[in-house]
Amino acid sequence: MASSRELATPGGGSGFWPIFRSLRSALTSRALPVVAVLLGILAIWYLGAVWLNAPFAYDVAARSDTELSFAELLSQTMSQQRPVLPAPHQVAAEMWKTVVEIAPTSKRSLLYHSGVTLSSTLLGFVLGTTLGVVLAIGIVHSRVLDRSLMPWIITSQTIPILAIAPMIIVIFASQGITGLLPKAFISMYLSFFPVAVGMVKGLRSPDAMHLDLMRTYNSSRLQTLLKLRLPAAMPFLFASMKVGVAISLVGAIIGELPTGAVAGLGARLLAGSYYGQTVQIWSALMTAALLAAVLVILIDIASRAVTSRMGVR
Amino acid sequence: MNAPLAVSATEPVISARDLDLVFQTADAPVHALSDIDLTIRKGEFVSLIGPSGCGKTTLLRVIADLEQPTGGTISVNGMTPEKAREARAYGYVFQASALFPWRTIAKNIALPLEVMGIDKAERDRRVEKNLALVDLKGFGKKFPWQLSGGMQQRASIARALAVQPDMLLMDEPFGALDEIVRDHLNEQLLKLWARTKKTVVFVTHSIPEAVFLSTRIVVMSPRPGRIHEIIDCDLGDDRPLDIRETPEFLAIAQRVRDGLRAGHAYDE
Numbered sequence: 001m002a003s004s005r006e007l008a009t010p011g012g013g014s015g016f017w018p019i020f021r022s023l024r025s026a027l028t029s030r031a032l033p034v035v036a037v038l039l040g041i042l043a044i045w046y047l048g049a050v051w052l053n054a055p056f057a058y059d060v061a062a063r064s065d066t067e068l069s070f071a072e073l074l075s076q077t078m079s080q081q082r083p084v085l086p087a088p089h090q091v092a093a094e095m096w097k098t099v100v101e102i103a104p105t106s107k108r109s110l111l112y113h114s115g116v117t118l119s120s121t122l123l124g125f126v127l128g129t130t131l132g133v134v135l136a137i138g139i140v141h142s143r144v145l146d147r148s149l150m151p152w153i154i155t156s157q158t159i160p161i162l163a164i165a166p167m168i169i170v171i172f173a174s175q176g177i178t179g180l181l182p183k184a185f186i187s188m189y190l191s192f193f194p195v196a197v198g199m200v201k202g203l204r205s206p207d208a209m210h211l212d213l214m215r216t217y218n219s220s221r222l223q224t225l226l227k228l229r230l231p232a233a234m235p236f237l238f239a240s241m242k243v244g245v246a247i248s249l250v251g252a253i254i255g256e257l258p259t260g261a262v263a264g265l266g267a268r269l270l271a272g273s274y275y276g277q278t279v280q281i282w283s284a285l286m287t288a289a290l291l292a293a294v295l296v297i298l299i300d301i302a303s304r305a306v307t308s309r310m311g312v313r
Numbered sequence: 314m315n316a317p318l319a320v321s322a323t324e325p326v327i328s329a330r331d332l333d334l335v336f337q338t339a340d341a342p343v344h345a346l347s348d349i350d351l352t353i354r355k356g357e358f359v360s361l362i363g364p365s366g367c368g369k370t371t372l373l374r375v376i377a378d379l380e381q382p383t384g385g386t387i388s389v390n391g392m393t394p395e396k397a398r399e400a401r402a403y404g405y406v407f408q409a410s411a412l413f414p415w416r417t418i419a420k421n422i423a424l425p426l427e428v429m430g431i432d433k434a435e436r437d438r439r440v441e442k443n444l445a446l447v448d449l450k451g452f453g454k455k456f457p458w459q460l461s462g463g464m465q466q467r468a469s470i471a472r473a474l475a476v477q478p479d480m481l482l483m484d485e486p487f488g489a490l491d492e493i494v495r496d497h498l499n500e501q502l503l504k505l506w507a508r509t510k511k512t513v514v515f516v517t518h519s520i521p522e523a524v525f526l527s528t529r530i531v532v533m534s535p536r537p538g539r540i541h542e543i544i545d546c547d548l549g550d551d552r553p554l555d556i557r558e559t560p561e562f563l564a565i566a567q568r569v570r571d572g573l574r575a576g577h578a579y580d581e
Binding site for chain 1: 401407414416456
């Protein structure tokens with residue numbers, strides 16, 4: 001009775017190969033546009049560096065009573081100690097020095113500082129994701145929680161994090177808690193929000209027919225949660241986790257600003273701004289951006305692995 | 314599931330008296346069901362037919378305890394619909410297959426069994442049995458999107474049968490399928506019914522489908538949703554598709570059509 005039209009194509013199921021294949025095609029089809037944009041950014045960056053650093057170069061030249069040729073101007077705007085905007089290769093050189101050349105155990109190593117920031121980012125992200133999922137489950141199952149919690153969850157994000165972060169550090173410190181935990185708390189405070197909002201939507205995404213179906217089976221709320229609501233919410237979870245992990249990193253960096261510049265990318269930024277070390281600031285910034293990109297890509301890979309196991313086309 | 318309930322062939326399985334259901338909507342109350350009196354006996358194949366808005370789906374949902382009536386009484390297997398639902402007295406087939414896209418066909422059929430807490434070996438046994446029953450042997454490892462609409466709907470029937478209910482409640486299960494697939498599934502459903510002798514309540518808006526499948530046809534009319542007429546349909550157990558050309562078949566179809574028209578005339 002199964003006509004050939006009805007017969008399904010083989011090999012669409014689960015397994016490692018589909019993931020690998022999709023990754024490879026993603027690399028080849030996306031690499032070109034990404035590189036094009038990167039080159040564009042670099043070009044603008046170089047132009048900006050020349051433009052913004054030129055006044056200082058002219059100033060120096062005027063004081064020593066010399067005229068600058070265009071070639072001299074170019075080279076001088078790209079080799080200043082404390083440029084307004086360091087040129088990309090200056091930042092790259094600084095990153096190379098602080099990531100590769102200096103031992104990761106040294107306090108001058110960006111790898112060391114990244115590790116410090118990453119640990120509180122990840123702890124805060126795990127706590128925030130857990131909190132967000134738990135809140136969403138509560139909100140979806142209880143009208144009282146829906147009415148009472150949701151407005152406060154939204155309000156919590158209207159408070160400027162820059163204002164509340166030092167207070168959190170101070171309060172934790174007064175209880176003798178310093179280091180990782182207060183920073184992770186700030187990350188959690190930021191990252192629970194997209195997860196909670198996304199998961200409320202995701203847990204409510206099953207359509208009425210699926211919910212009716214579970215009801216005809218006399219399914220308990222827990223069974224409906226585990227077998228219907230949570231699987232249906234997976235795409236929402238991963239989308240909000242991508243947002244969550246990025247702002248977790250922001251939270252961790254902000255949490256490092258008021259701690260007196262001990263360690264971490266935030267401390268590096270702060271130290272750089274104290275001493276006008278713009279090259280150091282920009283390399284810390286770029287490292288943070290790269291770190292965020294890596295984290296988002298890791299979640300994307302996890303998301304692909306899960307959705308391909310769930311039979312998504 | 315359990316041993317079949319000890320009911321004689323004439324004992325009513327579903328019995329509704331003066332059933333009323335009014336939906337409170339924002340602008341005006343909607344009288345979805347009004348004065349429904351209906352008795353369905355064990356082993357019957359009863360179709361509910363009528364234009365949209367006549368309450369046929371609502372009546373099915375009341376039997377399934379997916380809606381609560383606002384007046385009258387109804388019993389299913391001698392209990393309230395709620396108790397019957399909790400005892401998993403019926404399998405429900407929706408307009409769409411309602412398969413979970415993240416589960417394979419076999420896993421979808423096993424879903425109600427997981428909810429019921431049936432062990433893995435028995436689950437696997439029932440999945441295989443019901444896959445064979447709807448001619449989907451070998452498709453257990455496919456995901457729903459890899460199957461055609463007709464195959465998906467057959468999988469959803471297998472899922473309803475896996476519970477081993479005495480009763481099937483079917484809400485326009487073939488409404489979204491093309492006519493050839495629909496004919497085919499009607500034939501299969503009839504064979505399935507003849508083999509298992511389950512009580513079937515079947516919602517449809519197709520006259521040939523109702524006449525072809527049913528032992529009784531309940532003609533309903535809208536605003537308020539009510540029973541206009543109940544027509545016996547005694548074409549015998551053996552019904553090949555070309556029975557639809559016979560004078561007996563056409564006569565019953567004509568009666569249903571007249572009934573629907575008379576129920577509708579009220580409106581104009």
